[in-house]
Amino acid sequence: MLGGGNMAEINIKKTMKHDRINIENRKTRIELQFKDSLTFVTGDSGTGKTYTFNRLQVASTIEKEYEDMVFYTTNGRVDVEKMAKIENDIKSNKNKFVIIDHADIILNKGAREFIGKDINNQYLIFGRNTDDLCYYPEQIVKIVTMQKDKPVIVFNWNNE
Amino acid sequence: VFIGKEDFSMLNIITNKNDDVQEFNDSYFEFYTSMEKITEDDKRYIKDIDGSDFITADKIVTKFGETVLENISTGCKTMLNIVHHPEIIFSIVECGANVIDNIFELAKAEQSYTIYANRMILPSYFFLETPVMINGEKMNNTEEYVRWWEYGRD
Numbered sequence: 001m002l003g004g005g006n007m008a009e010i011n012i013k014k015t016m017k018h019d020r021i022n023i024e025n026r027k028t029r030i031e032l033q034f035k036d037s038l039t040f041v042t043g044d045s046g047t048g049k050t051y052t053f054n055r056l057q058v059a060s061t062i063e064k065e066y067e068d069m070v071f072y073t074t075n076g077r078v079d080v081e082k083m084a085k086i087e088n089d090i091k092s093n094k095n096k097f098v099i100i101d102h103a104d105i106i107l108n109k110g111a112r113e114f115i116g117k118d119i120n121n122q123y124l125i126f127g128r129n130t131d132d133l134c135y136y137p138e139q140i141v142k143i144v145t146m147q148k149d150k151p152v153i154v155f156n157w158n159n160e
Numbered sequence: 161v162f163i164g165k166e167d168f169s170m171l172n173i174i175t176n177k178n179d180d181v182q183e184f185n186d187s188y189f190e191f192y193t194s195m196e197k198i199t200e201d202d203k204r205y206i207k208d209i210d211g212s213d214f215i216t217a218d219k220i221v222t223k224f225g226e227t228v229l230e231n232i233s234t235g236c237k238t239m240l241n242i243v244h245h246p247e248i249i250f251s252i253v254e255c256g257a258n259v260i261d262n263i264f265e266l267a268k269a270e271q272s273y274t275i276y277a278n279r280m281i282l283p284s285y286f287f288l289e290t291p292v293m294i295n296g297e298k299m300n301n302t303e304e305y306v307r308w309w310e311y312g313r314d
Contacts, residue, residue, distance in 0.1 A: 027225035044256035045235020046210030051224055077184065102234070104253045104278075105183060128254065129279065151223050 017068055017097040017122040023059045029152045030055055036139050038115065038123045040130055041155070043142035048153050049126040052143065053101040056124075066097075073101040080108075087111035096121045103127030171267035172274035173281075173294045174249065181276040182241070183251035189237035193244045194229050202240055209236040209258050235259040242266065246273040253278050264290050280309035 021032040030052055041049055053073065060069040070093060072086055087110045090098065098115075100107065104127045107115070112132035115123055125133065134140055141155045174181070182188050194217070203214040210233050212222040217229040235255045239262055242250050252263065252275050263275065264283045267290040282288070288302045294312075299305040 042256075044209075044258040045238075045254075046212070046233035046258070047256070048224065050234065074184065074186065077187075102254065128256075145223050147223075151225075 015095065015120055015122055017095070021056070021059075021066075023055060023063070025055070028055075028150055029148075031152055031154050032124075033155060033157075034122070034124075035157065036136070037119070037121075038134065038139050039125070039155070040134050040140045041124065041126045041143050042128055042130075042140060043144075047143050048145055049143060050101055052153055053099060053126055056099055068095065069097045069099055071099050071101075072106060074105055078106050082106075083108040083111070087114070090114065093121050098123045100125045100127070103133075104129050107133075169267055169269070170272040170291045170293060171264065172272065172296075173277050173292060174274060175277060175295055177251070177276055177278075181249050181251055183253070183276070185238040185241055185250060185254065186234055188241055188248075188250075190230050193237070193241050196244055198229070201243065205239050205243070205262060206232060206236055209233065209239060209262065239263065242273060242275065246271060249274045249276055251276040252281065255281075257284055260284075264288070267291075280306065282306075 016034065016037050019034050021030065021034075023030045032052075041052075043049070053071070056066070056069060057071050060066040060071070072090070076082075078086075083106060086106055087108055090111050091114055098121050100123070103125045107127075109132060115125070116133045116135065130140060141157055144154060144156045146152045146154060177183070198214060198217065206212050206214050206220070210222065212220050212232065214220055214229075220227050220229060220232060235258070238250055238252060238255050239259050241248070242263065243266065252259070255263070260281045261283050263281070267273070282302075282305075286302070288299070288305055292299045292305055294305075294308055297308070297312075299308060
């Protein structure tokens with residue numbers, strides 16, 4: 001289900017920090033192509049969402065081109081207070097590539113509404129519930145692994 | 161209509177999150193479930209959901225390479241949490257369709273348990289073969305169940 005907000009409120013001049021991400025280690029390659037400033041990744045369990053999140057987090061610590069990435073995930077118990085803190089923290093980002101795992105647990109309604117309309121940051125979100133976040137089907141994608149010389153994780157924009 | 165199954169198997173769904181709901185499936189798995197014996201059924205869930213082979217707890221062969229039991233998917237951890245601790249109400253909000261199928265199959269296998277869901281869940285064949293209660297209200301068939309999620313929610 002999509003956000004349900006007023007699409008007229010969405011400014012199409014959004015920030016795109018990265019239109020592609022390519023990272024590789026000894027075991028896998030990750031080749032992600034982005035079409036919107038908000039990409040919501042969903043799909044079956046075990047397809048590599050958290051794996052990709054963790055790999056991006058590692059890449060951001062070592063690759064200068066990814067130093068604009070900021071990461072949010074469950075880290076200990078997430079209660080109402082902590083969700084509010086995450087919401088405020090997300091709202092303080094400027095020109096960042098914000099990457100969120102376990103979005104169904106850590107994002108409250110305020111954070112969702114902000115992200116859905118934010119034009120100053122790019123978002124990559126892993127979760128299931130797109131309420132207040134996604135306004136276009138094109139923002140929602142599944143992640144798949146192709147077996148080549150090594151496993152390659154890509155977005156399946158056809159959502160097949 | 162679910163004839164004769166009500167006495168021994170039931171999937172109870174609650175939609176109001178309370179303090180009894182365990183939503184941190186990763187943490188629960190690491191602290192409790194992963195410390196327990198991994199059964200042949202558990203290995204089948206790991207294979208079916210993640211496509212991974214359990215060799216030992218320190219050697220899980222995934223499509224991305226080898227890892228440890230603590231790094232299986234959140235959906236798979238949720239499934240194993242439910243299997244090992246049916247007395248706990250686990251949140252399934254982070255579970256993909258491949259886990260949902262297994263949750264319904266488990267309920268069919270003569271076991272009753274309660275889960276927390278914030279959206280309609282259905283097996284991938286879009287048909288309920290398991291008696292289901294939502295917030296204590298018994299659903300008599302698939303149509304009634306779907307209608308509840310569409311119109312019956314507060």
